Amino acid sequence: MNENVLEVINLETIFKRDQQEIKILRGVNFSIQRGEVLGLVGESGSGKSITSLSIMKLFHGTSGEIKNGSISFHGTDLTKLDEASMRQLRGKKISMIFQEPMTSLNPVLKIGKQLTESIEMHMKLTRKQSTAHAIKTLKSVGIGRAEELMNEYPHQLSGGMRQRVMIAMAMACEPELLIADEPTTALDVTIQAQILELMKQLKEKNDTAILLITHDLGVVAEMCDRVVVMYAGQVVEEADVFELFANPKHPYTKGLINSVPKIGDRKEVLDSIPGNVPSPQNMPQGCKFAPRCSNAMEKCHEHEPEIETITESHFCSCWLYASKEVALHAK
Amino acid sequence: MQSSSLVKQDAIVVKHAKYSPVREFWRAFKKQKAALVASIFIVLLIVIAFVGPYIVPYDPFEPDYNAILQTPSAKHLAGTDEYGRDIFSRLIVGSKISLTVSFSAVFLGLILGTILGLISGYFGGWIDKIIMRTCDVLFSFPDLLLAIAIVAILGPGINNVIIAVMVFSIPSFARLVRGATLNAKENVYVEAAKSMGASHVRIMYKHIFPETISELIIFVTMRVGTAILAASSLSFLGLGASPEMPEWGVMLSSGRDYLGTATHVVLMPGIAIFLTVLAFNLIGDGLRDVLDPKIKNN
Amino acid sequence: MQNKLLQVKNLKKQFQVAGGMFEKKEFVNAVIDVSFEIKEGTTFSLVGESGCGKSTTGRLITRLIDPTSGSITLNGNEVGYLKQSELGDLRETVQMIFQDPYASLNPRMKVKEIIEEPLIIHTKLSKGERENLVLEMLNIVGLNTEYANRYAHEFSGGQRQRIGIARALITKPKLIIADEPVSALDVSIQSQILNLLKKLQQEYQLSYLFISHDLSVVEHISNEIGVMYLGSIVEIATKEALFVNPLHPYTKALIASVPVADPLLRRKKETLKGDIPNPKNPPTGCTFHTRCPIAQELCKLEVPKMRQITEQQSVACHFVEKIEEV
Ligand SMILES: Nc1ncnc2c1ncn2[C@@H]1O[C@H](COP(=O)(O)OP(=O)(O)O)[C@@H](O)[C@H]1O
Ligand SMILES: Nc1ncnc2c1ncn2[C@@H]1O[C@H](COP(=O)(O)OP(=O)(O)O)[C@@H](O)[C@H]1O
Ligand code: SF4
Ligand code: SF4
Ligand SMILES: [Mg+2]
Ligand SMILES: [Mg+2]
Numbered sequence: 001m002n003e004n005v006l007e008v009i010n011l012e013t014i015f016k017r018d019q020q021e022i023k024i025l026r027g028v029n030f031s032i033q034r035g036e037v038l039g040l041v042g043e044s045g046s047g048k049s050i051t052s053l054s055i056m057k058l059f060h061g062t063s064g065e066i067k068n069g070s071i072s073f074h075g076t077d078l079t080k081l082d083e084a085s086m087r088q089l090r091g092k093k094i095s096m097i098f099q100e101p102m103t104s105l106n107p108v109l110k111i112g113k114q115l116t117e118s119i120e121m122h123m124k125l126t127r128k129q130s131t132a133h134a135i136k137t138l139k140s141v142g143i144g145r146a147e148e149l150m151n152e153y154p155h156q157l158s159g160g161m162r163q164r165v166m167i168a169m170a171m172a173c174e175p176e177l178l179i180a181d182e183p184t185t186a187l188d189v190t191i192q193a194q195i196l197e198l199m200k201q202l203k204e205k206n207d208t209a210i211l212l213i214t215h216d217l218g219v220v221a222e223m224c225d226r227v228v229v230m231y232a233g234q235v236v237e238e239a240d241v242f243e244l245f246a247n248p249k250h251p252y253t254k255g256l257i258n259s260v261p262k263i264g265d266r267k268e269v270l271d272s273i274p275g276n277v278p279s280p281q282n283m284p285q286g287c288k289f290a291p292r293c294s295n296a297m298e299k300c301h302e303h304e305p306e307i308e309t310i311t312e313s314h315f316c317s318c319w320l321y322a323s324k325e326v327a328l329h330a331k
Numbered sequence: 332m333q334s335s336s337l338v339k340q341d342a343i344v345v346k347h348a349k350y351s352p353v354r355e356f357w358r359a360f361k362k363q364k365a366a367l368v369a370s371i372f373i374v375l376l377i378v379i380a381f382v383g384p385y386i387v388p389y390d391p392f393e394p395d396y397n398a399i400l401q402t403p404s405a406k407h408l409a410g411t412d413e414y415g416r417d418i419f420s421r422l423i424v425g426s427k428i429s430l431t432v433s434f435s436a437v438f439l440g441l442i443l444g445t446i447l448g449l450i451s452g453y454f455g456g457w458i459d460k461i462i463m464r465t466c467d468v469l470f471s472f473p474d475l476l477l478a479i480a481i482v483a484i485l486g487p488g489i490n491n492v493i494i495a496v497m498v499f500s501i502p503s504f505a506r507l508v509r510g511a512t513l514n515a516k517e518n519v520y521v522e523a524a525k526s527m528g529a530s531h532v533r534i535m536y537k538h539i540f541p542e543t544i545s546e547l548i549i550f551v552t553m554r555v556g557t558a559i560l561a562a563s564s565l566s567f568l569g570l571g572a573s574p575e576m577p578e579w580g581v582m583l584s585s586g587r588d589y590l591g592t593a594t595h596v597v598l599m600p601g602i603a604i605f606l607t608v609l610a611f612n613l614i615g616d617g618l619r620d621v622l623d624p625k626i627k628n629n
Numbered sequence: 630m631q632n633k634l635l636q637v638k639n640l641k642k643q644f645q646v647a648g649g650m651f652e653k654k655e656f657v658n659a660v661i662d663v664s665f666e667i668k669e670g671t672t673f674s675l676v677g678e679s680g681c682g683k684s685t686t687g688r689l690i691t692r693l694i695d696p697t698s699g700s701i702t703l704n705g706n707e708v709g710y711l712k713q714s715e716l717g718d719l720r721e722t723v724q725m726i727f728q729d730p731y732a733s734l735n736p737r738m739k740v741k742e743i744i745e746e747p748l749i750i751h752t753k754l755s756k757g758e759r760e761n762l763v764l765e766m767l768n769i770v771g772l773n774t775e776y777a778n779r780y781a782h783e784f785s786g787g788q789r790q791r792i793g794i795a796r797a798l799i800t801k802p803k804l805i806i807a808d809e810p811v812s813a814l815d816v817s818i819q820s821q822i823l824n825l826l827k828k829l830q831q832e833y834q835l836s837y838l839f840i841s842h843d844l845s846v847v848e849h850i851s852n853e854i855g856v857m858y859l860g861s862i863v864e865i866a867t868k869e870a871l872f873v874n875p876l877h878p879y880t881k882a883l884i885a886s887v888p889v890a891d892p893l894l895r896r897k898k899e900t901l902k903g904d905i906p907n908p909k910n911p912p913t914g915c916t917f918h919t920r921c922p923i924a925q926e927l928c929k930l931e932v933p934k935m936r937q938i939t940e941q942q943s944v945a946c947h948f949v950e951k952i953e954e955v
Contacts, residue, residue, distance in 0.1 A: 528720030
């Protein structure tokens with residue numbers, strides 16, 4: 001059971017502004033296996049959402065464009081597919097849930113209508129069959145009064161309820177890959193706990209692969225099997241979740257983990273990472289983290305480190321773990 | 332007071348070009364070609380209005396009965412009128428009257444309308460109701476009819492034209508500013524100012540009024556065009572400037588009798604009015620594209 | 630014994646949300662019953678899920694809105710019903726820090742103008758004196774003094790929040806009401822701001838009313854904590870007591886729901902069922918009974934009173950003793 005559902009290789013995504021290309025993703029690599037939850041973490045602005053939008057090729061209304069690399073879904077390169085074929089995949093084989101469910105639910109359509117439309121289209125069922133399937137799906141995400149809810153509008157629901165409906169919509173066609181971009185960030189903790197529990201159950205049941213994007217390391221620790229840490233449009237570390245928390249390598253990962261205040265931990269002063277994420281127009285030369293890194297060496301400011309294998313399942317791109325040396329420019 | 336190294340975390344200064352709103356505006360406005368040309372036209376017009384009286388080729392008031400109703404020529408660029416006065420000179424001197432009347436009327440309307448709009452939007456409640464209902468009543472008359480009614484009450488004359496045009500400008504300014512105020516007062520920084528103890532006047536002046544400026548600038552330019560048209564119309568109807576004044580509307584009016592024989596007498600002031608109003612509207616459109624936040628965010 | 634700087638007793642706030650001269654009036658009970666006190670130099674936190682009335686409580690104390698009933702005393706003086714024109718003292722002693730570092734700073738003003746605004750309002754200092762104070766303040770909150778002439782929108786969230794803190798501190802207030810001051814920030818930046826707030830508290834003997842929905846942040850910064858649910862405080866305790874031995878079923882659920890950043894502590898969660906009820910028509914009796922795992926008949930009928938259980942801890946629940954047995 002080592003089948004990769006998704007393989008992202010050297011993905012580069014750009015945006016055009018004033019006839020200039022701004023590189024947002026600068027070579028992203030990762031893969032997700034069947035039934036696996038892969039966490040994608042990093043500060044805001046590090047390119048997590050753009051990664052998910054690139055996989056879905058949802059750039060409409062923006063100047064975004066995949067410039068390089070491949071995204072292979074069961075062996076098919078999504079970057080080569082046209083819009084019509086992508087539409088066939090979206091909602092059926094690959095589904096997505098967003099942070100703010102209101103932006104992805106149509107405010108003027110009843111919940112039932114929105115659900116059955118995509119079911120009818122993708123599963124080729126009759127109106128009656130798809131209504132039954134929709135109700136079944138709503139019940140499976142823990143909505144008791146599913147029949148009533150079919151006739152309600154999104155604004156009549158609470159935030160937690162809307163996110164459940166979003167998950168129901170995403171899961172209705174039993175996708176093989178679910179991309180969840182900050183699915184619980186806008187929710188209260190008790191509701192977040194419900195939604196995370198629900199995602200776990202659905203994953204167990206259908207063996208869905210999940211790409212879970214979040215900035216909350218608590219959610220990562222709770223949910224994920226493997227974690228990819230992103231910084232400035234690149235993967236800087238990848239490891240098994242237990243390994244990552246027990247033995248983080250990259251100074252950025254360490255900084256993130258140490259910044260989290262933990263209940264029961266009586267530290268007077270919290271660790272933090274100085275400075276800010278660099279903007280894509282103002283990328284430093286060399287290691288992108290160097291201006292904020294307390295371990296930065298001279299070569300860090302000049303050359304970008306390559307991704308190194310630490311153990312069989314632990315990768316990190318930092319000069320501290322480099323296997324080969326580079327010559328520094330004489331200044 | 333000293334600060335420990337603990338908080339000097341932001342010492343990493345990201346250098347970026349210094350931001351300046353004026354430079355930003357100019358960069359965007361330069362791209363609006365039509366508005367740019369129109370602005371040059373208006374600037375020239377303003378310069379002419381000021382220096383015109385000293386450089387005109389002929390005395391605009393001096394009749395010349397040897398040169399009545401001459402068509403445009405090298406000698407008289409825009410021809411002469413029924414008293415043989417040089418139309419080109421009259422237009423130049425008239426531009427000062429038209430611009431003074433429209434600018435002062437719009438400026439007064441702007442001040443009063445803005446104050447009323449701010450009060451109405453900021454305080455809400457009964458004071459808002461009174462101000463807005465009054466505006467509605469004024470709005471229900473067509474602009475020009477209202478102006479005619481006011482001049483009819485006050486009597487003809489250039490000052491009363493200014494008052495009339497001002498009065499019918501007030502409600503539109505008040506409404507515009509009230510709308511912008513309602514939006515602006517929802518900002519968290521307005522609540523922040525309140526929590527600091529800032530007075531109502533300070534909040535309106537420092538935190539709300541600036542939010543209305545870009546919409547006001549756009550509207551003022553459009554409004555100057557309308558005011559020129561209204562002032563000329565009133566003069567045309569004999570309610571504004573006195574008949575011997577070289578006001579554009581008056582010139583248009585007195586040329587009517589010669590429409591069949593000497594079209595240029597009407598045509599020349601007509602073109603002057605048309606171009607000026609058009610220019611103000613083009614500038615307004617250009618400014619809207621640059622300044623209007625609703626368009627800018629797209 | 631530290632002085633009580635602020636005392637809030639049975640505070641209540643109703644907002645009218647519908648109705649006028651002819652229709653039936655409708656109300657939201659944003660704050661139903663809130664009582665607590667803040668001692669000088671300490672931090673009291675209000676924690677609870679969105680809509681439970683935390684911000685409304687903060688806005689009542691700063692008198693941005695008027696209380697329906699109850700009392701607010703600052704340094705022993707009742708301020709809950711003063712007219713806006715009599716609030717000069719309060720406006721100087723109590724300052725606010727807001728959640729949204731983008732929306733709470735006027736984008737058309739320079740950093741310098743933003744920070745000096747309270748001085749213009751409350752003092753008669755000259756331009757030069759104000760400028761010196763602004764530069765000193767920038768230094769204190771860890772911002773480069775070169776920033777004074779920039780516009781706020783040129784800064785990142787964390788830097789903006791520092792500007793907000795500088796503005797709040799420049800009049801040397803005693804009490805800072807911080808409404809979710811780090812909720813919009815990344816963890817790495819959040820910890821910078823929390824450290825700064827703690828350091829400033831020690832240096833200037835500040836008191837904080839810290840409003841947050843994040844229990845781990847609250848635990849880090851507070852001395853005492855009030856847990857709010859649907860407009861009322863349901864448990865109030867010192868930090869140590871609350872996290873070691875939470876008593877109210879809601880507090881327990883809240884603490885249990887926080888995801889822990891350690892995969893070794895992963896466990897199946899006893900999640901709280903259901904949604905937060907609509908504050909327009911809250912449940913009868915104990916407002917938590919629709920979600921409480923140990924609710925009884927009595928809970929639907931009678932509002933539980935706040936009872937002091939130990940020196941450090943008070944709870945409003947009919948069945949506290951029962952919980953302790955379990
Ligand atoms: N439509 C867009 N046009 C230009 N730049 C964009 C656009 N959307 C996002 N970006 C930029 O891409 C970078 C990564 O953004 P994003 O993927 O949303 O970050 P994250 O999800 O990790 O917070 C940011 O610097 C952001 O400013
Ligand atoms: N100005 C207002 N008018 C009407 N209802 C309000 C107003 N302000 C807050 N509320 C309501 O009061 C309740 C408490 O709100 P709030 O104090 O903002 O909660 P919190 O800060 O804990 O999330 C919510 O139900 C909210 O909708
Ligand atoms: S490469 Fe250098 S600067 Fe980059 S993370 Fe490693 S040590 Fe720090
Ligand atoms: S009073 Fe009853 S419903 Fe309320 S918390 Fe206690 S046991 Fe639960
Ligand atoms: Mg994102
Ligand atoms: Mg709030």
